[in-house]
């Protein structure tokens with residue numbers, strides 16, 4: 001049970017550049033006695049939120065689907081794309097039109113993208129592959145597989161040095177197939193935390209919206225940080241942060257609802273998922 005001793009609430013931050021617009025500078029907008037941040041890869045955040053070590057977190061959209069009865073979505077916040085995402089990519093030794101991959105190594109960091117890959121392989125390509133969970137190290141993954149799914153910063157680095165490989169950008173393929181956006185990550189809050197700490201969750205939501213607006217209004221800070229910490233050119237990062245979408249608009253919500261329907265149809269989820277949003281009652 002959550003009590004006043006539960007403060008500060010712990011909030012999960014995705015440890016990849018794709019989530020920076022929602023998190024860079026966020027700590028300065030939070031009261032540290034109310035809210036603290038914990039930065040991890042998505043799979044760890046998914047687990048920590050489920051087990052109650054975190055009260056709210058950016059998580060894989062698929063993790064929201066698994067636990068949708070316990071979670072609420074914070075409105076107007078997500079990591080998605082309507083087209084190329086540039087960091088959720090399948091690296092293939094042979095073009096898929098020529099050789100159908102039988103064994104695909106998939107990063108253990110992801111939940112959304114691994115299941116998106118399964119959906120695309122089955123329903124778009126009519127292909128039953130074997131999926132082998134693996135650390136996201138391209139060369140190792142390809143030692144014993146026809147393809148490798150990698151997400152986040154490791155995918156960006158892999159894409160810079162994979163000339164001989166054939167790359168499928170999953171955001172782009174999803175958009176070409178469905179005409180919709182794809183939502184890779186959402187910000188979910190435990191229903192119990194939203195009920196017990198309405199003011200703190202209100203503050204978190206407002207701080208994240210303000211952080212997002214500030215970071216996207218001028219991408220200079222994020223581009224410089226990315227060049228310093230991850231390498232590459234400013235032009236690359238300008239394109240990267242411009243392709244990504246953070247507002248969870250209609251095309252991304254519709255895309256996510258369709259993704260959940262396909263996941264249920266294929267038995268990747270054992271229930272239907274409705275998107276349920278947090279409503280700010282903090283003023284009552």
Ligand SMILES: C=C(O[C@@H]1C=C(C(=O)O)C=C[C@H]1O)C(=O)O
Pocket residue numbers: 014016018019042059060061079080085086087088109110111112113114151152153184185
């Ligand atoms: C856009 C991306 O989305 C990420 C993909 C996730 C997943 O597949 O579970 C989780 C969080 C997102 O930040 C990326 O990895 O680059």
